[in-house]
Amino acid sequence: MLSFMFNSEVGDDVYEEDPTCKELQEKAAQLAGKEAALFVPSGTMGNLIAIMAHCDRRGSEIIVGDCSHIMLWEQGGAPSLYAFSQIGGVLMRQVRNNKDGTFNLDDMEAKFSQGDDVHCNPTSLVCVENTHNYCGGTVLPMHWLGELKARCQKHNIPVHMDGARVFNAAIYLGLPLVEVLACVDTVMFCLSKGLGAPVGSMLVGPEKFIQK
């Protein structure tokens, strides 16, 4: 790994002149079956950027599992509410996680709000986690992801996956990553977890989203 790092061609990524970073982003997008990708220093940063890019209206609401990493560990418990509500201007609505990392889809749908009532915040995003850290590294069933996507699509609500260890899920399911991610619009995965890199995560999704 060290010799690869020493021998990599580098440049100023601010001007998109770092060929190695570009190659990494292209490879991530291709592996995930999405249009584009962005290298970020940490998974927490990737999730925060994703949520803020999906929720470009202040006071937007997102739906998250109550045991999700986004809820519990992205600066630890209550401070994560600060990060998302004070930095992002986003309200987190929780649904109870089942033991396998899923949640009840009727509960999720019951919490959707279209924002046509002035008392409510519009639901702008649903977040899932795969594999699910706090639920013991469980893998989300593909049929559940399919049903979740169908219900979100009905309401025009995008789905983001906190896929810190999603490569583990792909191996467990025996499926190519593209298929595991077919039901989500955007994904963050960590290079620093199961993939063994010292640091870094990738945020992946549509071209316009990554541009934003």
Ligand SMILES: *Cc1c(COP(=O)(O)O)cnc(C)c1O
């Ligand atoms: C580790 C982890 C993150 C955050 O990644 P960092 O690089 O530590 O910020 C996000 N989600 C899950 C499920 C994780 O396990």
